[in-house]
Amino acid sequence: MTRVKGWLCASVCALLVLLNGCGGYKEDGTVIRLAHGLDTQHPVHQSLVYMNDVLKELSGGEMSLVIYSSGQVGSEREVLELIQIGSMGMTKVSASSLEAFVPQMKVFSLPYLFNDENHYWQTLESELGSELLDAGQPFLIKGLGYFDAGSRSFYTTSKKVTGPDDLSGLKVRVMSSQSAVEMVNTMGGSATPISWGELYTSLQQGIVDAAENNPPSFYFSKHYEVSKYFIVDEHTSIPDVIVIGTHVWNQLSEQQKSWLQEAMSKATAYQRKLWAESTAMSLQKVREAGVEVMEVDKGQFQDSVKPIYERIKGTPLESLVDRIRQLGGQS
Structure with missing residues (x-):
């Protein structure tokens, strides 16, 4: 199709x-x-x-x-x-969708890249x-x-997620991005690429249990109608x-x-x-609609993705990360 x-x-x-x-x-x-x-x-x-x-x-x-x-x-x-x-x-x-055309853009899909x-x-x-x-x-x-595009966080249809361990067993919709797939799988979820236009129905029908995006996209897409929880883990800023x-x-x-x-x-x-x-406005509106917006310990999520940074050592991506960290005052 x-x-x-x-x-x-x-x-x-x-x-x-x-x-x-x-x-x-x-x-x-x-x-x-x-x-x-x-x-x-x-x-x-x-x-x-x-x-x-x-x-x-x-x-x-x-x-x-x-x-x-x-x-x-x-x-x-x-x-x-x-x-x-x-x-x-x-x-x-x-920037994630550009990865297939511009490999350097993969750097933006790395979790917890910015201070x-x-x-x-x-x-x-x-x-x-x-x-x-x-x-x-x-x-x-x-x-x-x-x-x-703000920061992307997880949202789920029925299971409350407070840490990466809770992603185990969940099918999580991601963009068509190898980096996004790797991040979710490393955290313990099961990454499932699905087009944005098909996501509402996929959440509604249980094809996926969760997705991840920024608050305005969560609100304007009306995904809050079929998702009970929005978890503010802010794993990527793409x-x-x-x-x-x-x-x-x-x-x-x-x-x-x-x-x-x-x-x-x-x-x-x-x-x-x-x-x-x-x-x-979006966070206020989804709260009013009955979505539980949850602040979580981001440290657990940051720890869960450390293997990703280990895997890029010695690659061109590592040098881009080093330059970005220097801009943020990190060594």
């Missing part, structure tokens, strides 16, 4: 290419198509709409975005593949953060900037990345690139504010 959907998406977008050019095309100006999988009420979508408003203002209407939300073009991986062939211009994608939020943003705004955005260019994708295809980027003038980068910068600041507000 997934292959059929992917083929249909590619066929539709290929038709759009024939009619209008690549993911960026010209009518009265330069229009870039951007697809993502989130609801229109999600702060990421709202920030992309804001980015479009800023871009139009900066360019005097010469540039704009057409935004396809709610997964109508396909999954994150499918949209990335469409970008690579030039059928889509831009997308919002989790705190300041360390997280210090890393994203550093030279290393810029290097990682550019690392996908050999694979025909370029990162424009980062959006906050940014979202705004990506553009090099097919489109290389066609832009230097002025157009400057407008797009400035719109990206302003949208990032706007999204960080929205994200903080949305996180607080």
Whole structure:
């Protein structure tokens, strides 16, 4: 079924290419198509709409975005593949979903990598953060900037989890990311990759017992309707990345690139504010809906994933971790 959907998406977008050019095309100006999988009420979508408003203002209407939300073009991986062939211009994608295309992005999926939020943003705004955005260019994708995706925590349908031992026997939905699979399995759960669009039904029908994500995604997806517990263990802080295809980027003038980068910068600041507000609101709303939001001893979870860091010793990933720890004042 997934292959059929992917083929249909590619066929539709290929038709759009024939009619209008690549993911960026010209009518009265330069229009870039951007697809993502989130609801229109999600702060990421709202920030992309804001980015479009800023871009139009900066360019005097010469540039704009057409935004396809709610997964109508396909999954994150499918949209990335469409970008690579030039059928889509831009997308919002989790850094975890980029792993298959940009191996260096695996570093963000390592659990308990950052000391705190300041360390997280210090890393994203550093030279290393810029290097990682550019690392996908050999694979025909370029990162424009980062959006906050908060910290990911577990939520369960019926079993209360207070420590990693409680994950034993639970089927936990994860993204299509080898790092996410390894983390959950190392903690003692049974990692089960399932697409985001199928997760509500999978939780409802018991195909999986748990999942993990940030509070706004938990709330806006309505997963709180079928999950009784939200466990604030904050195991990973994986940014979202705004990506553009090099097919489109290389066609832009230097002025157009400057407008797009400035719109990206302003949208990032706007999204960080929205994200903080949305996180607080989401936790309040799910509590009101009857979900038990539980603070837990993160030390137990941190101890459970130490083998992951042992396994990356001597690999290129270890050097990235060292650089990130140095930014946070760790030796």
